[in-house]
Amino acid sequence: GENVEQHPSTLSVQEGDSAVIKCTYSDSASNYFPWYKQELGKRPQLIIDIRSNVGEKKDQRIAVTLNKTAKHFSLHITETQPEDSAVYFCARGQNFVFGPGTRLSVLP
Amino acid sequence: GAGVSQSPSNKVTEKGKDVELRCDPISGHTALYWYRQSLGQGLEFLIYFQGNSAPDKSGLPSDRFSAERTGGSVSTLTIQRTQQEDSAVYLCASSLAPGLAPETQYFGPGTRLLVL
Numbered sequence: 755g756e757n758v759e760q761h762p763s764t765l766s767v768q769e770g771d772s773a774v775i776k777c778t779y780s781d782s783a784s785n786y787f788p789w790y791k792q793e794l795g796k797r798p799q800l801i802i803d804i805r806s807n808v809g810e811k812k813d814q815r816i817a818v819t820l821n822k823t824a825k826h827f828s829l830h831i832t833e834t835q836p837e838d839s840a841v842y843f844c845a846r847g848q849n850f851v852f853g854p855g856t857r858l859s860v861l862p
Numbered sequence: 863g864a865g866v867s868q869s870p871s872n873k874v875t876e877k878g879k880d881v882e883l884r885c886d887p888i889s890g891h892t893a894l895y896w897y898r899q900s901l902g903q904g905l906e907f908l909i910y911f912q913g914n915s916a917p918d919k920s921g922l923p924s925d926r927f928s929a930e931r932t933g934g935s936v937s938t939l940t941i942q943r944t945q946q947e948d949s950a951v952y953l954c955a956s957s958l959a960p961g962l963a964p965e966t967q968y969f970g971p972g973t974r975l976l977v978l
Contacts, residue, residue: 797972
């Protein structure tokens with residue numbers, strides 16, 4: 755089907771540690787994969803995205819990796835900070851099917 | 863420029879009443895999406911408009927839900943005979959045409975609907 759699976763559903767890390775969230779999809783036609791961050795009570799906002807013609811993209815402490823063969827992509831946050839605490843959603847293009855979200859808590 | 867705006871920001875209604883939620887997309891964005899987010903849950907796709915094409919209504923949960931987009935800009939989501947399970951935040955997003963980079967979806971602040 756078109757579902758996007760996302761793991762883990764919740765993640766707690768100590769400040770300064772790294773966090774990794776993984777999503778898998780089934781539609782091989784997908785070629786655009788964004789990640790959104792939603793802080794409590796706020797709207798989702800794009801933090802990073804990747805297109806299928808590259809395997810990795812990095813923006814400061816955030817990176818996304820894509821494995822098209824295995825149909826999975828991951829969000830990596832390094833040197834986590836308390837303000838990284840939020841719910842993170844992956845999505846795939848073509849009608850933007852979203853994963854169920856990962857609640858990240860960064861403990862000071 | 864201005865971002866996506868939605869109105870009202872909050873709506874409290876009684877079970878059985880109809881409600882209309884409005885979305886003003888970013889100027890020039892031809893794609894418009896409606897999502898529903900229940901408390902602590904993910905984003906549930908409802909409907910998608912792209913230019914003058916027929917909308918993708920595959921996510922509408924029942925025939926009580928409908929949406930239109932007049933003039934290719936403003937969209938209205940209508941829920942008829944509201945039920946308590948309709949209570950959620952309704953998010954609107956807009957983007958450039960699919961396949962036209964960047965494909966970023968920009969979300970509005972949402973309308974928080976409470977059905978008593």
